[in-house]
Amino acid sequence: MNQQKPTKKPPHFYRGRFSVAPMLDWTTRHCRYFHRQFSQYALLYTEMVTTGAIIHAKYDHLDFDLAENPVALQLGGSDPEQLQHCAKLAAKRGYQEINLNVGCPSDRVQNGMFGACLMAKADLVAQCVQQMQEEVDIPVTVKTRIGIDELDSYAFLCDFVQKVTLAGCQELIVHARKAWLSGLSPKENREIPPLDYERVYQLKRDFPQLLISINGGIKTIEEMQQHLRYVDGVMVGREAYQNPSLLGYIDQALFDPQSPIVRPREAVQKMFPYIEQQLAQGVHLNHITRHMLGAFQHCKGARQWRRHLSENAHKTGVGIEVLEQALAFLEE
Numbered sequence: 001m002n003q004q005k006p007t008k009k010p011p012h013f014y015r016g017r018f019s020v021a022p023m024l025d026w027t028t029r030h031c032r033y034f035h036r037q038f039s040q041y042a043l044l045y046t047e048m049v050t051t052g053a054i055i056h057a058k059y060d061h062l063d064f065d066l067a068e069n070p071v072a073l074q075l076g077g078s079d080p081e082q083l084q085h086c087a088k089l090a091a092k093r094g095y096q097e098i099n100l101n102v103g104c105p106s107d108r109v110q111n112g113m114f115g116a117c118l119m120a121k122a123d124l125v126a127q128c129v130q131q132m133q134e135e136v137d138i139p140v141t142v143k144t145r146i147g148i149d150e151l152d153s154y155a156f157l158c159d160f161v162q163k164v165t166l167a168g169c170q171e172l173i174v175h176a177r178k179a180w181l182s183g184l185s186p187k188e189n190r191e192i193p194p195l196d197y198e199r200v201y202q203l204k205r206d207f208p209q210l211l212i213s214i215n216g217g218i219k220t221i222e223e224m225q226q227h228l229r230y231v232d233g234v235m236v237g238r239e240a241y242q243n244p245s246l247l248g249y250i251d252q253a254l255f256d257p258q259s260p261i262v263r264p265r266e267a268v269q270k271m272f273p274y275i276e277q278q279l280a281q282g283v284h285l286n287h288i289t290r291h292m293l294g295a296f297q298h299c300k301g302a303r304q305w306r307r308h309l310s311e312n313a314h315k316t317g318v319g320i321e322v323l324e325q326a327l328a329f330l331e332e
């Protein structure tokens with residue numbers, strides 16, 4: 001029997017110790033609600049939302065359920081006034097962090113003059129951070145790469161970080177590979193430039209006051225624990241989305257040894273009340289279940305689980321019985 005007394009606050013508690021990365025079209029509010037069922041501590045990022053989308057909104061891009069918290073809103077933009085305005089709106093709505101995207105290399109984002117191309121405009125990023133941080137009490141953070149194009153020296157990265165830090169940024173998330181702004185697609189830019197974790201560790205040594213999370217290619221709890229010897233937090237993207245059962249181990253392994261491990265069946269069942277509520281508001285079942293397809297990756301029956309959801313969840317009028325039927329295929 002485990003004799004340890006439950007701790008009030010988990011040891012090593014830092015909100016960003018583990019986070020799920022912002023991913024367009026993937027980390028939607030339904031996805032985050034699902035991920036939250038696995039972990040109470042993981043920090044969850046929204047997809048990138050542009051300042052333009054928020055300001056000229058056709059619908060409410062900031063809408064989310066407070067039960068998803070802690071959630072960080074990722075903003076895409078480079079106009080300090082607009083970012084300040086959006087940060088203020090987001091803080092009022094209950095988001096717990098504002099993050100500026102300085103890592104996305106897509107053409108669309110470059111044309112809007114934001115994302116990774118902003119690494120070459122450190123003074124502007126600093127101004128954006130400063131104006132947002134002046135307006136809100138929650139942390140304003142930056143997600144960046146280790147370099148862009150030919151601007152990939154360690155000195156260049158340090159200069160960028162120095163300026164952003166002086167502007168009031170206390171937390172940085174670093175995708176440990178550079179981005180090529182032309183010639184590679186966003187997907188290739190997540191795979192081809194080599195990972196350089198050592199550069200991120202070095203950054204932490206040179207900016208000890210700055211909270212630094214490392215991102216890129218991290219897949220297992222063991223890898224996370226290894227990184228946490230050198231930096232303050234780990235951010236996981238694709239593996240968390242494609243294999244969300246990983247999230248069921250996070251609280252115990254990285255935050256509080258007293259936390260239970262959450263199995264995917266339990267996480268799916270905990271979604272039922274939320275799903276009922278969303279269906280009643282006109283949301284289609286497959287908008288929620290599409291984020292659950294990878295939940296049973298290592299179980300017998302995973303293929304039937306995926307197939308049953310893919311073939312049935314889009315039909316009109318269907319409800320949680322589709323999930324119950326799909327769960328019946330699984331042997332855990």
Ligand SMILES: Cc1cc2nc3c(=O)[nH]c(=O)nc-3n(C[C@H](O)[C@H](O)[C@H](O)COP(=O)(O)O)c2cc1C
Nearest residue numbers: 021022023024047048101175216217218236237238
């Ligand atoms: C489908 C997809 C969409 C993404 N969208 C965003 C985004 O909106 N903002 C952002 O900063 N990064 C975005 N990323 C990059 C991830 O946040 C992360 O930096 C990258 O996937 C590397 O982490 P990983 O190896 O753990 O997946 C996206 C990645 C994927 C796979």
